[in-house]
Amino acid sequence: MQSLKQFYRLIAPYWLHPREWFSWLLLLLLVSLTLGVVWISVQYNNWSRAFYDALTDYFQHASVAGLALPYAGYTALFVVFIISTNWLKKLLIIRWRQKMTLRFQSAWLRQNNHYRLSLNSEPDNPDQRIAEDIRLLIEQSLGLFLSLLKNTTGLFSFIFILWQLSDTLSITVLGHTITLHGYLVWVALGYATISSVLAHWIGRPLHQLNMDKQKAEADYRAGLLRIRENTEQIALYRGERAELRRMHHHFLAIVHNWQRLMKREFRLDTFTTTYFRLSLMIPIFAVLPLYIAKKISLGGVMQARAAFGYVLDAFGWFIDSYRQIVTWSATVERLWVFEQNLKEIPAKAIRSRQPGPLICQELVARHASGTPLFKPVNLRLHEGDTLAITGASGCGKTTLLRTLSGLWPYSSGRWILPAGKNLFVPQKSYLSYDSLKRIASYPGLAKISDEQIKMSLEKVGLGHFSSQINQIKLWQRVLSGGEQQRLSFARILINRPKLICLDESTSHLDDETALRLINLIRGELPESIILFISHQKSVTKSFTKQLEVELHKGK
């Protein structure tokens, strides 16, 4: 019940949107086609009776063409219904997935939520929630719904057929005569229950084994990925043997799981193969008393056999569906928790902006517990001011910048940022897999001319990459640590922010180059305010203001 409520809340924004009438139309078509497939199955079943009766009658009262024609018609309809169902289902899945992914993606990326979620006991792998769970939720929900519809209507239709074929059966037990109505139905349901329970009992451990399999395979893949990501460090450490040992260990988990799966599947296969062979004959033996009593024709026997098979399948689905429902509700739960986490993220710190100076009054960043990190900071910085921020390691310099940027939600005091763009440059730049041109203009989205990019690269000493600005590659691997930091300065020149916050952004550069880059942005952006965290004294001494962040005593 809880899962249904969560499911409703997860899907409501999509299905209740007024523009989603087309999705409703697709769903209606899918329901109609599914019911159509059941209808055709019933027609096939009736046809098989007519066909076998004509066969025993040597076609004296029926013509081959008269039987072949409806069969061809049903088959044509069946093919159209099945392929249309598959097609429409895929169409609905991608429409639904696209909208739902967009909703989760935006909620996750909006207002730095992805960062603040990580501060607040992040649910495991948000990427997996967005990429995989949404897809699973949609595929499983649609699959379950249509199967439920098909199996419910199919079960009732074929139970009705079996009931009609059954006639009454009288059994004498200890002198008492018992009359059974619709005994074929009871035989079918009894056989289906016993076989489904047995299949469950044998196959139950497979669920856990399959989950272990996924985990073992994922761990192995992640191990290989980590090697790929850290190839240089591993090569420099000559760590290949250690990596081989680690990967061997990961692969052993796959092998052990595989062996356990093999054993369990062997038992299940033995059961299902026997069950399959028996299922072909059980209905015939069940109808035999009626046939011997001449209460049913051969056509009726064959019809009963097919109807029996359908009831077995449908009933088996119901018994087995709990497993699918458990998987489905786990998916619902994971997405639900993720959405709730996104909603409960600590409120974004209020960040006022107005034309004029940057002001901090009694500003203190705190731990989540409320403990202050440093003594209150008071600042007033005007256009063109440059502030060097120093202090002991761990005193909270970076967290001060995080607070100003609105990322850090735990703080007290007041601060006002100057109106206009601001850019926070961390020590290690983020370089996505993209062209150097787009990386250099990140995070700006405006179109920048190649000439402008080249000029900025030239100014920061990366002119030798000018001919490659449109090449897409993993630039993080190509550029040295110092070159990546110089690229951050090109970003500043291109984005032209009003407030520039540099967090040890020149740590990989020699003092002379660092000073040259700082003077470059001072010259190019004379109206911008620069905040600079650094331990490079020869660089910070040229700043117009100094701030020493002091640890809070109680820390």
Ligand SMILES: Nc1ncnc2c1ncn2[C@@H]1O[C@H](COP(=O)(O)OP(=O)(O)OP(=O)(O)O)[C@@H](O)[C@H]1O
């Ligand atoms: N994401 C986080 N979650 C919890 N605590 C954090 C987080 N980031 C930083 N802290 C804590 O906040 C304190 C200040 O960290 P911060 O990085 O601001 O210091 P810093 O002065 O910039 O240090 P350094 O000069 O060594 O870079 C540290 O005690 C750190 O453990």
